[in-house]
Amino acid sequence: MRDSIRALKARLRPLEQPWFRALEDGRLSRSAFLDSQLQFRFAVDAFVRPMQVLAARSTDPELRAELQANIADEYGSGDPQQAHSATFRALLRRLGADGAQLDCAAGPEVLAFNACLMGLALDAPPRQALAALGIIEDLFSGISAFLARTIVARGWLAEADIVHYAVHRELDVAHAEGFYRFLDLPWRKSSQERQSINTGLERGSYGFLQLYQGFLARIRHQFLLRPRLTGEFDLSLLEDTRVASALLEPEFSRPSGPSLRTC
Secondary structure, X not given: OHHHHHHHHHHHOXXXXXXXXXXXXXXXXXXXXXXXXXXXXXXXXXXXXXXXXXXXXXXXXXXXXXXXXXXXXXXXXXXXXXXXXXXXXXXXXXXXXXXXXXXXXXXXXXXXXXXXXXXXXXXXXXXXXXXXXXXXXXXXXXXXXXXXXXXXXXXXXXXXXXXXXXXXXXXXXXXXXXXXXXXXXXXXXOHHHHHHHHHHHHHHHHHHHHHHHHHHHHHHHHHXXXXXXXXXXXXXXXXXXXXXXHHOOHHHOOOOOOOOOOO
């Protein structure tokens, strides 16, 4: 199974996806990055819920204990200030988010992602849902390390001020491994189970990376198309012409439609 997971990550190459490339090479401005992170907090807040559902569905006491340990981590293991939702909000404030921005509504991209995970937890075979959560934890560990490094490299925060991502680049490796160990034996024993687990890996990784594709589409829609409709334009979101030209490339685009004001 681990060979299949490595092959999947090599095929997906998450850090070579457009949102990550734009962040690393400077095409994504600080304000546009912050907008994506303001939306991502809704994923952070909601990630515990499918684990709670899956724990309730599980008939394996060891798996239920593993899920409950992860749930406890999400809530800060008894320290509300270390709850993942709290540390992520602290990061947003350090990046410059104000009270109004922190009160913004969730956009369709993150709502779709959260609904996808809840659907898996409620209706998919339990091991398939566990595989989806495991690969998301796995991918997020690498993404967290990349984001912590890139935030510092872009000069937005000092390394000592990076919270949340600094923890998850290591913590989520352990979380993913904790989930994977419950899948190793079923993967080996049954081709049917192997197919179901593989489907979970594919569904989880697709849904997670699609969220970042949605952030790019949101940037184009909110900050390039919306001004044509309303006459408003926030130049801080497009700090130089490279950002504007990048957002007009096909890989950054989606069909235009009515503007939805969230953050």
